[in-house]
């Protein structure tokens with residue numbers, strides 16, 4: 232699985248018209264929710280369909296992306312990294328330079344504008360690592376909306392600095408004590424809250440997952456990544472890229488980069504978290520090792536046990552530690568349009584240090600998974616080719632893990 236798929240051309244057809252009216256990407260997606268939530272999803276779909284064509288809404292969104300988020304983010308030619316491998320030219324899409332340090336803000340700013348336009352006064356979200364919680368609390372502070380974030384108590388302990396950030400931003404962080412006290416349980420609590428308070432409350436989902444219309448809606452706000460990259464690479468290199476590489480947790484940074492190129496002759500690779508192995512609790516590589524099932528309101532690839540229970544994922548990177556994946560990625564896998572594979576914790580760590588030492592950029596551990604595919608891809612490329620890697624976030628939040636790794640290296644010397 233380490234060699235790139237050479238016939239992207241044969242698999243290009245029109246993938247950009249999905250989802251259909253019922254929210255399906257072929258057999259994936261849909262709306263697997265209690266009846267009582269349907270009106271809220273229909274209201275959201277109606278508002279989204281109307282507002283995405285509304286000039287005033289789009290003008291406000293564009294201004295916020297420019298002056299608050301800091302877009303367009305640079306497309307950076309990584310000359311040292313390119314020299315290191317000695318083949319295709321490597322460019323990095325610098326989502327790490329967006330406000331709050333990752334691509335997640337593209338989505339939360341879009342959704343809070345939507346919530347405001349729908350007259351909602353209150354925002355809820357669930358968070359695992361805390362990155363989506365911080366991006367949500369950030370826009371809630373800016374727009375003066377009440378904000379409640381659900382987080383498993385286990386995750387609260389592991390990600391305490393992000394809990395403090397959310398509280399400083401004025402959000403109420405509710406610790407969830409049920410089940411495994413992680414993201415899965417926090418999501419259930421957030422859904423329960425939404426069921427009770429749907430008149431006043433908008434639920435900001437953090438990736439291209441959940442029931443329709445969330446996968447389409449989050450993609451809409453993240454596709455700015457690929458739209459910018461498409462323009463930037465043509466301006467800077469005079470041609471389209473040959474390869475796009477992005478990490479896949481729920482899949483929002485990946486679809487954000489891929490979507491505007493789906494009908495082009497460009498090969499795409501989604502990199503999942505291979506963790507430390509292939510057994511239970513050892514990885515989070517949903518598309519690589521999972522099979523279709525129903526989870527979080529959608530039909531999609533899912534990590535599950537033989538009897539259909541959701542299998543707890545594991546990754547060194549908290550942002551990739553999710554047992555499902557966006558339904559659009561399930562379609563792109565099934566069709567062969569995008570190739571999905573997994574890299575290990577150790578490979579991601581090596582890639583993070585390589586980028587840091589060569590380019591002076593400390594990447595998020597999630598983004599390091601995308602970078603870890605370069606040693607496998609580059610030997611198959613030529614100097615005339617171009618690779619764009621989505622640098623989805625910066626590594627400040629991962630310093631504890633990086634420090635431990637350096638200490639271990641020291642001891643082994």
Ligand SMILES: *Cc1c(COP(=O)(O)O)cnc(C)c1O
Pocket residue numbers: 333334335362363437438439478479480481482483484485550551595597598623624625
């Ligand atoms: C949350 C996160 C991810 C994973 O989420 P996707 O929806 O798959 O993009 C990747 N990178 C960073 C920096 C994140 O914070």
